[in-house]
Amino acid sequence: MAVTSEATTVWTGTLFEGGGNVALDSSGLATFAVNWKARSEGQANTTNPEELLAAAHSSCFSMALSLALAQAGTPPESIQTTAAVTFEAGKGVLGSHLLVSARVPGISEEQFEAIAEDAKRNCPISQALSIPITIEAELA
Known part of the structure; x- marks a missing residue:
């Protein structure tokens, strides 16, 4: 069964002076x-x-890794994944680094x-x- 997820952004004003809200519909x-400013300067709050892409990537990868580990006969007790997505104005999204x-x-x-590398390649996100994706994975 296919599932479609939706989010809606309402934006007012220009790119540099305006702002908006994104709702997880x-x-x-x-x-x-x-x-x-949050995108180009790291504005808080x-x-x-x-x-949001980092949230999607870290959660999707964690699910893919959990599945792959269980299929290998070694189910995980816990997985913590941080995705660091880098953006540069004028260049776009440069990459996503997974710290696991x-x-x-x-x-x-x-x-x-090996299983983490495979999960990185096969995670749907x-x-x-179409950006470089790197990973650091270690057992705790």
């Missing part, structure tokens, strides 16, 4: 302020598309790194991105 869980720490009983570091 499908879940109804949150609405976030968004503006150019306001999100940006790259932070997991507790996985009964697996070697080499096996874990990774596959949707």
Whole structure:
């Protein structure tokens, strides 16, 4: 079954002086302020598309890694993934770096790194991105 997720942004004003709100329509869980300064200067208390992309990438990767580890016969106790998405004005999104720490009983570091690399390639959000994606994965 295909599931379509939706979010809506309402923007007023110009790119540099304006701002808006992005609502998570499908879940109804949150609405976030968004503006150019958050994107170009890292303004606090306001999100940006790259932070939302990082949230999507880190959660999708964690799910993909959990599945891959379980399929390998070594289900994880826990996985923590931070996705750092870099944006530069005039160039766009430059990349996403996944920083992963997991507790996985009964697996070697080499096996874990291979499974993490495979999960990075096969995570649906990774596959949707046409940017370089790097990863650092370690057992906790």
